[in-house]
Amino acid sequence: MENFMPILVDTLFGFAALFVLTKVLGKTQIIQLTAFDFIAALVLGELVGNAIFDKKIGIMHIAFAVLVAGILLYVTEFITQRYKASRSLLEGKPSIIIHKGKLIREEMKKNKLDINQLQHLLRAKDAFSIQEVQYAILETDGTVSVLKKSAHQTPTNNDLNVRPESVMLPMMIINDGEVLWDNLAEAKLTKEWLQQQLKRQEIDSVKEVFFAEWIEGQQNLFIIPFKNKDKQ
Template structure:
């Protein structure tokens, strides 16, 4: 029971010290953390955690550990502000993953991003079909900034007194050269229909298709190849 009070005091002090350090450095939103900030947060937490349960470490040791980490973070912020060349190394840089409606697979591979993850990020921006996107940028904090194609921007049906239609989610039918049979069955489409639609778009095999989705509302199959076809 006697050991609990020192742990309580040290934990409370460590929490307050990290909170003050966070305020001083201006890191008020977790979603804005870069990879470097995330690593720094883990290191700070580990330092404070170890100090709390180390019998030989007290408040002074915890304060010193937080102070050193804080100085390193503060100096890093100054360096990235003063020397632009260090920003890409310490903070990372945005990557264009959709350019003029086309997926940039090299950038996706470089950032370890697959189609399912991209779809998730787009849905968080209220974009439910890759075909609606003109540009998409993967930011350094892991979020995606999206610019929709002009035809999908702004104007509402209410502005023109048009009766709303039933909205249906686009269904992924092909992912990385493989047919998703469960999805194909879910929308009551056949393998023959899929082959016919691919032939219309000059694809001779499913293996040539990187991604394909069926948009029932538009009545069209949106297809992206592994490599751009020569024109």
């Protein structure tokens, strides 16, 4: 058991340090993973992983590795924000793969992108045929932004001359049998209102509800029970 305690301590510390580093750098570093970020993540993961299983390396070494990696990422982010010329080198730049409906094979070769990979990326954007696409841009994080041809675009309310209405954000009220009291209060709803809603849908207890969602202006609470109640 004594051999496992140092590993446990190092693992918990490494996880906490990486978590703090992620919070400091911001959410965009997770979503917009550039080539430099990917390399830094691999190196940092390797350093922390080796430190956990190497008895000669302690918490201070892990902290130093995380600190150095954090400084590198921070400096890189500072440079790219301060000097525009460095962005293409450190972050890369988007590439137009499809231009006015035509496939740009030179850009595909430059980015090591084959037709099967492109089709996969297009399908993720609800474009199941290259013929539907007017423009496709390969972003620096590896995703593809797609602008479909007008014949394949989904019509908007403006196109259909539909009067615009307010869009309300759905709010979860019950999750896995537990009431989210903060959300209930934020929605300016009461416990009595919730009990009435459950009773109206023949639910005896909150424990029977897997998920419940409320939208402002909606008359009834949307409820998904753990299982359908069969009348016997």
